[in-house]
Amino acid sequence: MTQVHEQGYFTEENSAEVVAARNANASNERLRDCVNILVKHIHAAVKEMEPTQDEWFEAIMFLTRTGQTCNDWRQEFILLSDVTGVSMLVDAINNRKPSGASESTVLGPFHVEDAPELPMGADICLDSKGEPMLVRGRILDTKGSPIDSAKIDVWQANDEGFYDVQQKGIQPDFNLRGVFRTGPDGTYSFRAVKPKFYPIPDDGPVGQLLTRLGRHPYRPAHLHYIIEAEGFDRLVTHIFDPDDPYIHSDAVFGVKESLMAKFDLIEDPEAIRAAGFDRPFYLVEHDFVLASS
């Protein structure tokens, strides 16, 4: 049986339209639309790049190696999404906040679900390594009122740039992680150590790509937060050290102006005593504002 050709035969000029027409009977319209948009842009890119057959095969092999690098612990495609800015773009599209609410950034791969809930002010550093740090602030709504019973899940790298899950047997389990809950005044505080910049895993195809592009794999020092409260949007974000050497070149584009915190070195003996430390410490004060859901 002969079939009417929907858009004529495939040519260089009409390539994307011919492929899209072939997808017309898709049962899932969203899937069809997304594939057609991808085809439109990939065809446009190929027309602009005019790759040789060898170059196209090199691209295919790069994606092949990216997939082969993935396992239960390593997700190389997420890294590829991160270093091309796509992860942050998806985050931005899904977190358009009302003015005044704290901005989001990427979750990252090092969050764990079952970190212990700790009393406010607790020290989340379990191995006493690193420069002491006191972090405190308030969880507020967009009118500036404190939020009661907000859950704050925080995690960070140590002063060598590693998360506990990357150094099992070297760092104690749940080192530099904790969950805290605000009271009626909306304040939070905990003790930790000043985090350090770290590289995203760069021993695979994405790391090799970064090298060939003249880029480094580092993320500037930061603390991760997930903040949740009833009646408010969940906030997944970081705060960053503005003095970090990589603050202007985060490998995954996660830095935003509003997410800069201040890490003040406190050396006054009275203030050191009052904060419960026995040596100079970094004071980080940062408020978060949640958008109503």
Ligand SMILES: [Fe+2]
């Ligand atoms: Fe991180």
